[in-house]
Amino acid sequence: MPENSRRYSQAVPVIAILIAVIVVVSISAFFIKTLMVKHQVVVGGDRIKRLETELAELNNKNEALQTKKDQLTSVPALQKAVSKGFVNLVKIDEKFVVNASHPRRAVAVAEKEDR
Amino acid sequence: MSLTSRACFACYGFAAVFTALSARLVYLAVDKHEASATSAKNNYQGSTIIPARRGTIQDKYGTMLARNEPLKNVIADASLLVFDKKDGKKTEHIDLRPRVAAILSEPLHMSEAEIVKRITPGDKYIVLKKKITEEKFEGISEEIEALQKKQKVNLKGIRFEQDFERIYPAGQLASHVVGFYGFEDNEKNPKLGRFKGIEGIERSMDDWLTGQDGSRSFEKDGRGREIVSSRGDERSPRNGSHVRLTLDLHLQQIVETELAAACKKLRPIKASVVMMDPKTGAILALANFPTFDPNEPGKAKPEQRFNHVVAGIYEPGSTFKTVTCAGGINYGLVDPDTTIFCENGYWAGFKLHDHHPYSDLSVTQIIEKSSNIGAAKIAIKMGEERFYNWMRNFGFGQATGIALPGEARGILHPRHLWSNISISRVAMGHEVAATPLQVVTATSAIANGGHLMMPQILKDIRDDSGTVLAEYKPQEVRRVITDDTAGKVREALIRVTGKKGTASRAHIPGFRIAGKTGTSQKIEDGHYSKEDHITSFVGYVPADDPAFCMAIIFDQAQVSDHEDVGGFVAAPVFKVIAEQSLAYLGIQPDPILLQQEKDEAKALAKNGR
Numbered sequence: 001m002p003e004n005s006r007r008y009s010q011a012v013p014v015i016a017i018l019i020a021v022i023v024v025v026s027i028s029a030f031f032i033k034t035l036m037v038k039h040q041v042v043v044g045g046d047r048i049k050r051l052e053t054e055l056a057e058l059n060n061k062n063e064a065l066q067t068k069k070d071q072l073t074s075v076p077a078l079q080k081a082v083s084k085g086f087v088n089l090v091k092i093d094e095k096f097v098v099n100a101s102h103p104r105r106a107v108a109v110a111e112k113e114d115r
Numbered sequence: 116m117s118l119t120s121r122a123c124f125a126c127y128g129f130a131a132v133f134t135a136l137s138a139r140l141v142y143l144a145v146d147k148h149e150a151s152a153t154s155a156k157n158n159y160q161g162s163t164i165i166p167a168r169r170g171t172i173q174d175k176y177g178t179m180l181a182r183n184e185p186l187k188n189v190i191a192d193a194s195l196l197v198f199d200k201k202d203g204k205k206t207e208h209i210d211l212r213p214r215v216a217a218i219l220s221e222p223l224h225m226s227e228a229e230i231v232k233r234i235t236p237g238d239k240y241i242v243l244k245k246k247i248t249e250e251k252f253e254g255i256s257e258e259i260e261a262l263q264k265k266q267k268v269n270l271k272g273i274r275f276e277q278d279f280e281r282i283y284p285a286g287q288l289a290s291h292v293v294g295f296y297g298f299e300d301n302e303k304n305p306k307l308g309r310f311k312g313i314e315g316i317e318r319s320m321d322d323w324l325t326g327q328d329g330s331r332s333f334e335k336d337g338r339g340r341e342i343v344s345s346r347g348d349e350r351s352p353r354n355g356s357h358v359r360l361t362l363d364l365h366l367q368q369i370v371e372t373e374l375a376a377a378c379k380k381l382r383p384i385k386a387s388v389v390m391m392d393p394k395t396g397a398i399l400a401l402a403n404f405p406t407f408d409p410n411e412p413g414k415a416k417p418e419q420r421f422n423h424v425v426a427g428i429y430e431p432g433s434t435f436k437t438v439t440c441a442g443g444i445n446y447g448l449v450d451p452d453t454t455i456f457c458e459n460g461y462w463a464g465f466k467l468h469d470h471h472p473y474s475d476l477s478v479t480q481i482i483e484k485s486s487n488i489g490a491a492k493i494a495i496k497m498g499e500e501r502f503y504n505w506m507r508n509f510g511f512g513q514a515t516g517i518a519l520p521g522e523a524r525g526i527l528h529p530r531h532l533w534s535n536i537s538i539s540r541v542a543m544g545h546e547v548a549a550t551p552l553q554v555v556t557a558t559s560a561i562a563n564g565g566h567l568m569m570p571q572i573l574k575d576i577r578d579d580s581g582t583v584l585a586e587y588k589p590q591e592v593r594r595v596i597t598d599d600t601a602g603k604v605r606e607a608l609i610r611v612t613g614k615k616g617t618a619s620r621a622h623i624p625g626f627r628i629a630g631k632t633g634t635s636q637k638i639e640d641g642h643y644s645k646e647d648h649i650t651s652f653v654g655y656v657p658a659d660d661p662a663f664c665m666a667i668i669f670d671q672a673q674v675s676d677h678e679d680v681g682g683f684v685a686a687p688v689f690k691v692i693a694e695q696s697l698a699y700l701g702i703q704p705d706p707i708l709l710q711q712e713k714d715e716a717k718a719l720a721k722n723g724r
Contacts, residue, residue, distance in 0.1 A: 045343030060185040060277070064249035067184040070284040074179075075368045077284075 160347075161335045167326030169281070170355030172293055172316055174364040175397075175574050180293045181317065181409075183279040187252045189223060189244040191215075195272030197236040215270060218262045219243070222255040243273075246280060281317075283409040289367050291422040292360065292401050292519065292572065294318055295409035313412070314420060316358060316572070318520045323576055326355035356584055359574040361397035366390060366663075369695045370400040377688045378404045381672040387423045387551045388692070390665045393559035393655060395589035396568030398517075399663055426521040428548040429668060432635030433617075433681070434653045435544030436490040437604060438557055440482055442505040443493035445600040451479045451607060457488045465539040467491055482607040483616050485632065487543040494542030502538060503530050508595050509557040510567060511549055517570045525549040544635060554653055555666040561604050562629070562655040562664050565596040605629050609658050612686075618652060621686035623694055624712055625704020629661075630654020630689065632681030637671065647671050652685035656693050662700050665689060 071077060081087040116124075143151060172181035196211045216230035223230075223244045234241055247255065252275065263270055281296040294315020301307035311325070312318040329352030334345035370388050378386055383404070390400040403423050407415030421427065443449040460472030469486050481489030494502050507513070512527030526548035528537070540546040552570055560567040569590040576585040596604075608629035612621045617632045633651040636643040650672060655664035667685040674684060 041344040042342070045345075049341065049343045056277075061249055063183065063185050067182055067282055067284070068250075070179040070182060071282070074284040074286070075288060075364055076286045079368075 159334055160332060161339075161341065162330060162332040163341075165329035165331060165350075165352045166277075167328050167352035168279070168354045169296070170324040170326065170357045172320075172324075173357060173359045174289075174362045174367075175360060176363070177359065178364045179284050180289060180360070180362075180364075181281060181283050181296075184282045185249055186246045186278045186280050187249070188242055188276040188278050189219075189247065190274050190276050191234050191241040191243050192272045192274070193234050193236050193238045193241060196234060211268065211272065214266065214268050215273065218259060218266060218268065218270065219273070222258045246278065285364065286410065287406050287408050288364065288371060289360075289362055289401070290315075290407055290409045291403050291420075291424070292316060292362060292398075293409060294520075295412040297412060315422070315519065316360065319518050320358050320573075320576075323358060324355040327353040329353070354579050357577045357579075359577065361392075361399065361571055361574050362401070363399050365699055366696055367400040367402065369699065370692055371402045371406075373688060373692045373695070374402050374404055377669075377691075381669060381674060381684060383669040383672045385418070385423055385427075385670045387427070387668045388665065388688075389424045389551050389555050390663050390692075390696070391555050391559050391570065393562035393568070393661050393664045395571065396556070396559065397571045397574075397589070401572075422519065422521070423668075424551045425517060425519045426523050426550070428523050428525050428550055429649050429651075429670070430545055430547065430635040430638075431549050431554050432544040432633035432649065432651065433485045433487075433490075434554055434558070434631045434633035434651055434666075435547065435549075436482060436485065436542070437561060437608065437631050437653075438506065438509050438511075439490045439494050439502075439542045440478055440607070441561060441596055441600055441604045442497050442502065443478065444603050445596045446497060446501070448496045449478050449493060451603045452477050455481065455489050455492050457481075457486050457492075460488075462488045462491070462539075465491060465536050467536075467539055479607040479610060482604075482631065483610040483613075485611075485617050487539075490542045491539035494538050499530055499533065499538055502541070503527075506541070506547070508567070508593065509560065510553055510592070511547065511557070515550075515552055515556055515570045517552065518573050522552075523550050525553055544633060551666045551668050554651075555664055558631075558653045558655065558666070559664040560595050561601050561608075562658075562661045564598045564601045565594050567592045567595045605658055608654070612654065617680070617682040618654070618686040618689075620682060621652060621654060621689045621693075623656070623690055623697070623704075625706070625709035626656055626693075626697070627658040627705075627708065628654055628656045628693070629658040630686070632686060634680045646676075648679045650679060650681045650684040652681050652689045654689055654693075656697065657702065657705075662702055663693075663696065665692065667692075 078087065082089060169183055171179060171183075173179055196215060198209055200207045200209050212231045212234050213227070215234070216227040219225070219230055220227045225244065230243065233243060256275070259270065259273075283290070283293060283295070285293075292315055294317040295313055296310065296317045297313045298310050299308060299313060301309075312321040317324065329350045331349040332347035333341045333343070334347070336342055370390060374386060374388050386404040388400065388402045389398065391398055401422075401424050403421070405416075405419045407419040412420070440449075444451065449455070454475045454477055457469060457473040457476050458467075459474055460469045461467070465488075467488050469488050471484070473480075473484060473486055473489070476484060476486055476489050478489070478493070480486075481493070497505065506527055512525055514522045514524050516522075527541075528546070533541075537546055556567065556570050569592050571587055571589065573587045575583050575587060577583055608631060609627050610616050611632065612618045612628040612630050614622075618630050621628055621630055631653055633649075633653070635649050635651075636645065637647040637649060638644070639647065649668060649670050651666065651668040653664070653666040655661040667688050669684050669688075672679060672684045678684070
């Protein structure tokens with residue numbers, strides 16, 4: 001080796017090692033990040049799936065309750081409830097009924113009867 | 116063997132092996148490409164159908180008449196419950212059925228033996244229990260979870276599948292209109308049998324109610340589970356549309372309650388009521404006896420499911436005289452006061468009888484007294500051709516086009532098939548057959564001043580968000596009579612429900628009611644029966660501004676002979692239904708008319724004393 005070359009050569013190739021380390025770290029970081037993103041996507045997908053299932057279940061529950069409500073408030077069900085005495089209807093006396101098309105006449109009749 | 120030879124031999128050997136491998140590669144890549152690609156695709160790709168929900172059916176105010184109830188089915192996959200587990204060289208047979216049965220028997224109310232028996236090894240789809248309600252399912256799933264933890268068994272082979280059942284919250288109410296949904300076999304190809312609307316609106320509006328299923332493609336992981344992040348094409352389902360009817364459930368309730376009460380008393384073979392808004396042609400109520408519960412269609416006999424209002428025909432009898440007399444007045448051949456000689460009860464030329472002997476009757480009186488001879492003479496004045504066209508104009512012998520399945524056209528024989536006496540018979544509603552719907556539609560045309568309206572049962576169709584997709588507006592088919600003729604006929608019809616008319620039992624104090632009774636003999640073995648009758652009444656109220664027009668028909672009411680007429684059987688039913696319906700619609704009696712009637716009653720009582 002020429003003398004002047006030896007003077008400038010280094011015992012340890014620091015720059016080369018540094019470059020190699022940077023490259024390795026970058027590549028590793030890239031792959032780790034890729035794996036993390038992929039994992040996030042998978043976890044997110046599972047969460048979406050879980051939420052979708054929950055939403056579908058809630059929709060079903062909502063529809064089941066609507067059906068129940070419709071069944072309980074249907075005309076035949078209410079009629080049955082009235083006949084069993086579960087729902088009590090009190091007949092309003094005629095004198096308390098105000099006829100919208102003849103309000104004065106109805107009120108007059110009521111007042112007359114009250115007297 | 117020299118080194119060179121051995122080297123050559125090895126080279127040839129390698130070359131042969133690579134040639135064989137290359138040939139195999141080419142064979143797999145080119146010849147078997149399709150099969151391999153499909154097999155690979157199936158391993159990592161999957162697709163699922165996203166079912167669309169069937170639309171609902173509602174009355175005009177949105178009250179539910181048909182909807183879906185979500186339910187769950189319990190499904191077992193035997194391949195995950197009975198299998199062979201390989202552990203090195205040993206193969207262990209695993210049967211989880213007894214443990215699964217022990218867990219499921221109590222929540223599903225099934226015996227353990229029954230569950231074990233049902234899970235046939237190898238079968239991947241076994242329905243253990245069907246139609247568990249959401250309410251029960253919550254309890255069952257909690258119970259199963261607790262037992263799984265306690266017994267440390269993973270129930271991978273058991274899953275819950277979503278299902279729906281069609282529910283009719285109103286039960287029997289409007290069952291003939293709503294119809295029902297069920298499985299229809301395909302006789303030619305059993306595989307093509309499917310669930311669909313079988314009768315009523317469920318059938319006629321099936322395409323709108325069904326909707327369109329969606330689909331989704333996705334990638335699967337090693338265990339066959341969906342990888343949500345790698346979803347492919349997705350087509351959202353289009354849920355079925357919601358059909359809103361013109362029916363008013365409260366009016367329907369009044370009609371059905373009173374019809375049931377009347378049928379209990381009169382014990383007819385069948386009976387029908389149809390109520391129409393004469394101004395729009397909207398059907399407000401439609402009921403038949405016998406009826407059925409669409410929640411249990413299997414229990415109903417065919418005659419219970421038959422919609423007589425739309426698909427049943429009968430001879431309208433005297434209710435038809437309204438159309439005949441309207442023709443005479445409209446053509447200017449007669450006016451309400453024109454006197455017609457009614458042959459003193461028997462017209463020998465046409466072998467025609469009246470119920471009572473009448474000599475001279477005005478046209479108004481012909482309607483009021485329901486004279487057969489008088490009606491026949493008016494029809495003869497019109498002439499066969501004109502009379503035939505007149506009836507066709509009113510819609511007889513043609514389907515009305517209502518959106519209900521199986522509508523009958525009725526019978527109106529073409530003129531060349533008429534005998535010499537046909538015109539006299541058709542004039543009084545014999546030799547002609549109509550559906551109750553045709554009769555109420557024709558009478559509504561007189562009620563609204565002469566416009567023949569198309570009967571409407573559909574109000575609108577909406578999507579899930581409530582956007583109106585289709586709206587059904589009143590549709591006039593044609594103008595059949597002048598306003599003046601309608602007024603004249605109306606006055607005659609009002610007298611029918613007066614004290615001397617045939618339908619005095621239909622009278623409601625404080626209201627002017629226009630109507631006509633009808634009594635026709637039933638045809639049995641090709642002859643008119645003397646004992647069995649079809650009695651009817653068709654009318655509208657208030658006569659001057661009708662809120663509804665209603666036809667009531669009873670087939671063979673069990674009453675004494677002299678009472679087996681429309682005025683005795685159908686008119687009182689009209690009265691009770693109309694009274695309640697008017698109160699519900701908020702239509703008040705005319706105070707002046709009410710006072711007049713009270714005064715008349717007082718005067719009569721005074722004179723009587």
